[in-house]
Amino acid sequence: MSNRPTGKEVVDLLSKFCNNMCVDEKEFVDALMNEHRTLQQGIFKIMAKCIIEWSKKEEGQYDLRNTATVEKCKKIVAAVPYLDSLPFI
Numbered sequence: 001m002s003n004r005p006t007g008k009e010v011v012d013l014l015s016k017f018c019n020n021m022c023v024d025e026k027e028f029v030d031a032l033m034n035e036h037r038t039l040q041q042g043i044f045k046i047m048a049k050c051i052i053e054w055s056k057k058e059e060g061q062y063d064l065r066n067t068a069t070v071e072k073c074k075k076i077v078a079a080v081p082y083l084d085s086l087p088f089i
Helices: 007-018 025-033 037-055 067-079
Strands: none
Touching: 025 037, 037 067
């Protein structure tokens, strides 16, 4: 058995971190930028997959709370071909 957290556990922790009006985004970003470069690539690959999934949302699958996310993701996917094509080195 592994001590590795599940995807759901990681999402729950990230959600708890983000569900705070005083969240320190800079601290998070700085910590991420200091991760091992291979891990940064893997993390971005997951983020890219999220961007792609948000871009697929259709009217009625989102509301004012995440409209900006969906609209920006649609623009990113349209502007960046093969967003999900990232090598693992």
